[in-house]
Amino acid sequence: MANVKQIETFYWTLKLGTLQGAADKLFITQSAATKRVRELEKQCAHPLFEKNAQKSSLTPKGEELLLAAEAVLESLKGLEDLRSSARRTMRTIRIGITELIALTWFSRFVEHLNSVYPNVSLFPDVDLSARLQQKMLTGELDLIVVPSDYVTGEMESVLVDSVEFSWLAPPGSFSECMPLPLNSLAKLPVIVQGPLSGITTRCQHLFAQAGIAYQTVYGSNSLFALAALIRAGVGASCIPRGLFQKQIENGLFQEVILETGNDRVDYHLAFLKHDHGALGYLLGNLARQCIQQNSEGGYVYDE
Incomplete structure (x- = not known):
């Protein structure tokens, strides 16, 4: 059965006009190119070139093979282009x-x-x-x-992580006596985000389950805006502890430990x-x- 190397050598011999041109194109010797073309001719069981003519003069069988060779090489090129495109595609x-x-x-x-x-x-x-x-x-x-x-x-x-949420209040809002009952926390306005926020929903559930009324302040969907409102003395809020750990340690917030403990959110x-x-x-x-x-x-x- 003919192979791709034989087919491309035959093709480039016809396109470039000489075996030497095909050999140079494919980075092989002229003798190797000649061997490939002869093996291909043997596989076809018919002469590919007219006798007593230049190598570029094809028999009808040779013309038929040239068309098939062009189709094969074009298909292989398309496959390689597809592979290269797949490697580059983001x-x-x-x-x-x-x-x-x-x-x-x-x-x-x-x-x-x-x-x-x-x-x-x-x-x-x-x-x-x-x-x-x-x-x-x-x-x-x-x-x-x-x-x-x-x-x-x-x-x-x-599951990628479990995040600790903590209640933060303005410094000095409560005595150091901890943990604190939820009704004591409710003495401060509770700063929440918008109605679609998980923080808002968790605050609502927490107070609703305890049957405790509280004053709501709709702050901002930004966590940093909530923190700024706490520092301004507006009220308390339940926000991710790790995000503001340095500020807690520096006394910019008072961390409120509830009797129910801090929440963790998966x-x-x-x-x-x-x-x-x-x-x-x-x-x-x-x-x-x-x-x-x-x-x-x-x-x-x-x-």
Whole structure:
């Protein structure tokens, strides 16, 4: 059976006019080129070149083979172009993250991803968890990283971390007598984010379960804006402790320890079932590794 080397030598001999030209093109010797063409002619069981004529003068069988050779080489070129294009193609993943994640481990995650999977590009969307959930369900996002409360039955997920939330108040709001009952905390206005915020929902559930009324101040969807309002003496709020650990240690906030203890919120990388499964688990494990590499659990502000 004829092979590709024989076919391309035959083709370039015809295109360039001489065996030497084909040999130079293919970086082989003229004798090797001659051998290939003779072997091809033997495989065809018919003469390819007219007797007593130049090598470029083909028999009808030779003309037929030339057309077939052109088709084979064109197909091989197309295959190689396809392979090269696949190697160059960037796969863009639409990933939804909350502000907390954008401020903490996401930059390290992207850096690590680029080093391990250079052909994967992330297109982030920073939003509130409830909005990210809806964007996932409507197909606007491929993956989301959200608290477990926002992982629905239509999704699969990978646990990436458990984040500690703490109540912070203006310095001197309470005596050092701790832990504090929830009704004492309710003496201060409670600063929350918008109605779609996980922080707002958790605060509502906490006080509702205890049957305690409290005054709500709608601050901002920005965690740093909430912190600024606490420092301004507006009230208290429940926000990620690790993000403001340095400020707590420096006395800029009073950390309020409740009798019920601090809350921990599990964060999952989620994706729709039967969609992006392998990639979702891969990126989830990669995110968990990035978080674990940080001695503070991954949720310290990346300044």
